[in-house]
Structure formats: structure tokens, C-alpha cells
Amino acid sequence: MRLVSPATVLKQIAAAVPEDCRENIIIIGSLAAGYHFFGDNASLMVRTKDADCLLSPRIEAISAGVAVTERLFQRNWQFRPDAKWSTPGNESTPDDQLPAVRLNPPGVPDWFIELLTVPESPSDMNKRWVRLATSAGHFGLCSFGFLSLTNYQPISTPFGIAIARPELMALANLLEHPEIRAETMSGLIATREIKRSNKDLGRVLAIARLSVSRNEDALLDWPAIWQEAMQARFPDNWRSFMGRTGAGLRQLLNRPNDLDEARHTCEHGLLASAPPTSEQLRLVGLRLLQDAIEPLERSGR
Amino acid sequence: MKNAKFVGERKFAGVDAEIGNRLIAMKPRVAALRSVRVALMQLAYALAERPASAGFLVLPDVSVTPERLRDEWRLASSVLRSDVLNRLSICTGEAEHLVGIPQDPDTETQRAISDLIAAAGPRASLSLARPEYPFTVMELLVHQWLLGKGPMTTKWLMETAGCSYPTVATVLRRFEHCLVRHSDRRVQLRAFPKEEWARLVAVSEKARGTVRFADRSGQPRSPDSLLLRLQHQDRKDIAIGGVVGARHYHPRLDIIGSPRLDISLHCPGKTADMSFIEKLDPALARTEKRDEPASVIVHLVRRADPLFQTGEAGLAWADPVECLFDLHEARLEPQAREFLNSFPTMKDQM
Numbered sequence A: 001m002r003l004v005s006p007a008t009v010l011k012q013i014a015a016a017v018p019e020d021c022r023e024n025i026i027i028i029g030s031l032a033a034g035y036h037f038f039g040d041n042a043s044l045m046v047r048t049k050d051a052d053c054l055l056s057p058r059i060e061a062i063s064a065g066v067a068v069t070e071r072l073f074q075r076n077w078q079f080r081p082d083a084k085w086s087t088p089g090n091e092s093t094p095d096d097q098l099p100a101v102r103l104n105p106p107g108v109p110d111w112f113i114e115l116l117t118v119p120e121s122p123s124d125m126n127k128r129w130v131r132l133a134t135s136a137g138h139f140g141l142c143s144f145g146f147l148s149l150t151n152y153q154p155i156s157t158p159f160g161i162a163i164a165r166p167e168l169m170a171l172a173n174l175l176e177h178p179e180i181r182a183e184t185m186s187g188l189i190a191t192r193e194i195k196r197s198n199k200d201l202g203r204v205l206a207i208a209r210l211s212v213s214r215n216e217d218a219l220l221d222w223p224a225i226w227q228e229a230m231q232a233r234f235p236d237n238w239r240s241f242m243g244r245t246g247a248g249l250r251q252l253l254n255r256p257n258d259l260d261e262a263r264h265t266c267e268h269g270l271l272a273s274a275p276p277t278s279e280q281l282r283l284v285g286l287r288l289l290q291d292a293i294e295p296l297e298r299s300g301r
Numbered sequence B: 001m002k003n004a005k006f007v008g009e010r011k012f013a014g015v016d017a018e019i020g021n022r023l024i025a026m027k028p029r030v031a032a033l034r035s036v037r038v039a040l041m042q043l044a045y046a047l048a049e050r051p052a053s054a055g056f057l058v059l060p061d062v063s064v065t066p067e068r069l070r071d072e073w074r075l076a077s078s079v080l081r082s083d084v085l086n087r088l089s090i091c092t093g094e095a096e097h098l099v100g101i102p103q104d105p106d107t108e109t110q111r112a113i114s115d116l117i118a119a120a121g122p123r124a125s126l127s128l129a130r131p132e133y134p135f136t137v138m139e140l141l142v143h144q145w146l147l148g149k150g151p152m153t154t155k156w157l158m159e160t161a162g163c164s165y166p167t168v169a170t171v172l173r174r175f176e177h178c179l180v181r182h183s184d185r186r187v188q189l190r191a192f193p194k195e196e197w198a199r200l201v202a203v204s205e206k207a208r209g210t211v212r213f214a215d216r217s218g219q220p221r222s223p224d225s226l227l228l229r230l231q232h233q234d235r236k237d238i239a240i241g242g243v244v245g246a247r248h249y250h251p252r253l254d255i256i257g258s259p260r261l262d263i264s265l266h267c268p269g270k271t272a273d274m275s276f277i278e279k280l281d282p283a284l285a286r287t288e289k290r291d292e293p294a295s296v297i298v299h300l301v302r303r304a305d306p307l308f309q310t311g312e313a314g315l316a317w318a319d320p321v322e323c324l325f326d327l328h329e330a331r332l333e334p335q336a337r338e339f340l341n342s343f344p345t346m347k348d349q350m
Helices: A005-015 A019-024 A030-038 A058-074 A147-151 A166-176 A195-216 A220-233 A236-243 A249-253 A256-267 A279-301 B032-051 B064-080 B107-119 B133-146 B153-162 B166-173 B196-206 B221-232 B242-249 B273-281 B322-328 B333-343
Strands: A002-004 A027-028 A046-048 A050-055 A102-104 A112-117 A128-134 A137-143 B017-019 B023-028 B054-058 B086-096 B097-101 B125-127 B179-181 B187-189 B211-215 B238-240 B261-266 B271-273 B284-287 B296-301
Touching: A002 A005, A005 A019, A005 A027, A005 A236, A019 A027, A019 A058, A019 B196, A027 A030, A027 A147, A030 A046, A030 A166, A030 A195, A030 A249, A050 A058, A058 A102, A058 A128, A128 B032, A147 A166, A147 A220, A166 A220, A195 A220, A195 A249, A195 A256, A195 A279, A220 A236, A220 A279, A236 A279, A249 A256, A249 A279, A249 B221, A256 A279, B023 B032, B023 B107, B023 B273, B032 B054, B032 B086, B032 B166, B032 B238, B054 B107, B064 B086, B064 B097, B097 B107, B107 B196, B133 B153, B133 B166, B133 B187, B133 B322, B153 B166, B179 B242, B196 B242, B196 B322, B221 B238, B221 B242, B221 B261, B221 B273, B238 B242, B242 B261, B242 B322, B242 B333, B261 B322, B271 B284, B322 B333
Parallel strands: A050 A112, A112 A137, B023 B054, B054 B086, B261 B296
Antiparallel strands: A002 A046, A027 A050, A102 A112, A128 A137, B017 B023, B086 B097, B125 B271, B179 B187, B211 B284, B211 B296, B238 B261
């Protein structure tokens, strides 16, 4: 993972995509969080390898996905091969085996753009692939789980594209991991193999810590917008989701080895400029439970 | 499973409970690694005599960091026999979420330990020594004098302080030189007792049982943020003192902001319920180090009547004399002087 300037990356993406598709793009993940918290400070960089672009609304995702992909190839963005895919797929590739749209900017191997979209319906929580047929080949546009929370009231940027609200990215990660699962990240994070749950829940803690740095009482405002977003995105089962919001985080805080993995990802990610100790990260978690998660869980009962 | 309870007569030194084949040693609020080491060794001795038992050293509200506990465990591992070591563990965390070194206790053990913690009394409760009644009575005399309340009866002093007639009488005799005795046996201070006051200030921290809490997160909360959270606790035994309290009584006090929150906790009994601290901020930990910046300072008000003044939004105010002590303890001498002189009765006194 390389250090990149969030504002520079956002500007580059916005400049490269068709103008009429910009309003369909919401940047999510560490880049969005990095831009939100220190986008105005050019000296602060984010360590990331991908710029996750969420295409929404779902109904426009395929057309926007095709248009964006076509335009990026026209501007010499390069398909990023990996161990499974050396070239884009074709019409005979099954939907669930298509490569994602992962493209490096021209001459920039440090980071790549990846296109995603929101699930088709509130009940569709599984990972799904929808085909993007472009002149450069066939790709899959992935949607899963709680991604739909990240396109709720996104924050606009001067570049014409938006970023997801950090507190809703945190909520999506909390709900995505009601327990610490054994699955590890496909690559190493600074020489260490890390469980995906620890990386994503570590991101939650990093967002909480950065939010508190800006406003010490920020976490007290989270339950209201969390509930609002959950009701909007999951009108039938938001209440049951509310009850399990803190399950994975509690597990993380009680497991020193997993917490240390989360700390490691923070140290090599969003909190690189002021890395916390494991104990400090645990205290961020306890504050998050007390200020945001427990009030949400109580109102869901 | 048998009910969890403390053993009446200890079979092994340092072991507080035996539940099935579990030996449990409970050491609340441990602040020194040395105490952990001693407790661990005592438990190991017990396990050596009980080859079929497992030992759990439980450390509720421990101030030693997890890193240092794990270091201590590594040291113990290097000297203990493996047949003892494999049956031994340290448990920290909250009753509902215990964390073990080297591994978490199983569900049944978790439950047993939680029951034991609950049986040991309210979490974060503090055992208290006998109140310093001479201090309390003198503080009451100063309180009444500063607020211009006039003379008071011995009965009022007894009831407000929560002590007996002989105790009050002894204190009044000791401070006879400061008093005016009226024909109806009521007493009051002759003037502001400058020398006695200086002595009270010098011992106030000890006499009031001041307890200090420091931030461990690296992101200390401001007094305003802590106040916001205190409002929601609805505790009738808590009042605000310090700079915030003094400014309530004297809004023109020459100070902007305060780096700490002074809280007066009414605890006339033998224990102080400190459970509000964790709700205030889980990142607060008790500290004995005077040079460490404290975010929250709790002063124990031991008398029967706390003399708290009802405030708004669920908060009460500590009495002015408590606030004055708080300013002195915070080394805010100019502000303490200004606050003291703001009382009309202090005119021409200093």
C-alpha cells in the first residue's frame, strides 16, 4: 500500500470520468475517510491501494459503470491484472466469475480505482455480480451486504463526486462483522496476515478516533443518523440489525490478538500519523459502545 | 454448577473462592505489578497442592496495562512448572466481558467469576476510613460564617456532620479561640479563622479523601463534555465543584475554562460508589501520581448533610467551601483568594 493524497486522487478520478456520471459516484473506504478528516491538509496522506467507487442509484449503476469504464480506458487507464485475471472477461465468462473493474491511472501503479454498486433490494445481503459489457471486455460490478448504507446522504466535494459519510461507513462495517471471522485479507498488510473482520472493525475504531479528534462529542450524534439510515435502507428489518450492531466490536475488544491486528491496520492506514496503542484503541471502542452503539441498541429494543 | 461465593475460611492464602475445581483469587483495583506477581505466585502454590484444579487470578478495575500484565505473565511462564502454568490464568475486563491471559475463561467460568464480582459489591466501590470530624465541623463553621448564616446549635452541627455530641463538643473546645458562644449556647466563628483555614487547606486533600482520575486514551475529554455526560446519570449524591462550581457562586471569577472537573461525592457511609466514573468516560483510570494531569477529581463529602445546592439540568452544586478547597487543591490561589473575598462577610477580614 502506498501513501496517496486523498484530494489529489479524488480530483484525478473526477477529471477522468464522464461529467454526467460524476453524480453517480460516491467514494467509500479509507480514501473517503481520509479526505473527510484531512483532505484540507496536503501534507497528510492516506496509505491505500484502491479507490473504491460506489455507483448509485442502483438503477443507473450499470449504464454509469459502462460509461465510466469506457472513458477510463479511452484515457489510457490500465486494467490491473491479478493472480486470477490477466485480462478482462468476455461474453462467455459467468457473471459470478467476472473480474471487477480495477484500473490503474496512466503511469501510476500505486493505486487503482475499483467500481462497486449498492445491492438491488434491502433483502439482498449476499455478494452479487452484475455484468458490465464494455468495448474493452466484460467486467463484474459487485454489490454486497450493507453497502447501501454508504450512499445515504453522502457528502459532496468540490470535484463533483461525493464521499460516503464516515459514520455510515463505520456502521456498515459494524453490521458486516457481527463476529470476528477467520477469513483473512488476500494480501499482507505491512508484512502481517490480517483477518478481514479485524481490518474492517479497526477502520471503525479509526473513524471514531478521528471523529473525536475533530469534535469530542461527535459519537453522541451517531445513533440518530445511524437509525435514520437503517430505517431508510432496511425498512423491514432495521430493528433487528440495530440489536446486533456492537456484537463484533465487543468480541474484538475482548480479544487482545485480534485487537492488535486492528491496531496494526490503523497504524498502517488512517491513523498512520498518530498511531494509538492497543489499549488506546480499546478505549476508543469502549467510548463508541457507550456513546453510540448502546443507545442505538436500546432504542431498537 | 455450584453457586459462586467467597470461601468463609481460606484454605489457601490468596484464594478467595473455590467453585468446583476452580480456585479463584480476586484482587480488585490493583495498581502495582508487584501485587499481581504476589497473587499469581500464591495461586500457583495452591495449584501445586491441587493437581486437578484450575486457577484464575481475577483483577477487576486493574490499573496495570494489558501489555504489562502480559509481560508479567511471560516472566511467570519462564519460572513456573508447566503442569501448574497450564492450569493458571489471569482475567481482566468487565464482569460481562472477561479477557484472559493466556486464554479467555470458558463460559461457565466466566459466569462464576461474574457472580463473584457481583457478590463482592458494587463495581468500583471504594472502602472508606472513618471521617475526619474535626475537619468536617470546622468546615461547617466556616460555611455558616461565609454565607452569613449566624450562630448554630450543637445539635445542628451533630446532625449535619453526622457525629455524636461528644465529638462536636471536643472539636468546639479545640477551636474555642475562634468562637463566640451565645447565651442560648449557640456558637459561631468570631471572624474568618485565617490560621485555622490555612491548616484546613493544607490537609483538605487527605481529609476529603480526594481521588484523581486521568485519561488513558490520549484524547482527554473536556470538563464540558464530562458535564454533559454527568447530567444524564441522575445521581443525587453528586455535585459540581471546582472552577465550574465557584463560577456558579461568583460568575465574575477571573478564570477562563478549566482543565479538570471537580466533583463532590456524598458518601456518609463506609463506601463510595464510584461507578459513575466509568459511565462518565471509560478512558478514565484512577491515578496516584500527583504530577499526572487529572481530568476528573472526586472529593468525598463524608458529612450527613452534603449541603448540595440543587441546580438545573440534573446537576447539583457543591457548597461554596468545597469549591474553595477545590480551587486551593488545583493551585489556583489567586482565584481562591478572589472567590473567598467575593463573600460579603469577608469584607475587611483579610
